Amino acid sequence: MSTASKHAGLAALSICEALLLAMNDRGLLPEHEIVGVLRDAAATHENAVxxxxxxEQHQAVAELINAIIAGGNSVRRR
Structure with a gap:
């Protein structure tokens, strides 16, 4: 993967996390739905062929998403 692709991926991840946090903060999506979105995304990569x-790339992505869920990075847990 090129450096530009890695940077684009990191930028996309940061933007998505910020959007999930904003949706939660504004009451648009509750925490359980945000976690559901993340679980669906992880499952998509876990089941990819x-x-x-x-x-290997899909597995790495799934592991990253599952780490985000476990760490609570995309949800401000109260």
């Missing part, structure tokens, strides 16, 4: 390299 492809070459060995693609599968």
């Amino acid at each position: 492809g070459t060995k390299i693609e599968m």
Whole structure:
């Protein structure tokens, strides 16, 4: 993966996290729905098919999303 792609991925992750936090703060989505969105995203990658390299990438993405869920990074837990 190129440096530009890595930077784009990190930027996308930051933007998505900020949007999830804003939606929660404004009462648009409750915490359980935000966690549900993240779980759905992780499951998509966990169930993806492809070459060995693609599968490794999908698994890494799923692990990152699951770490975000576990760490509560996208939800301000009260």
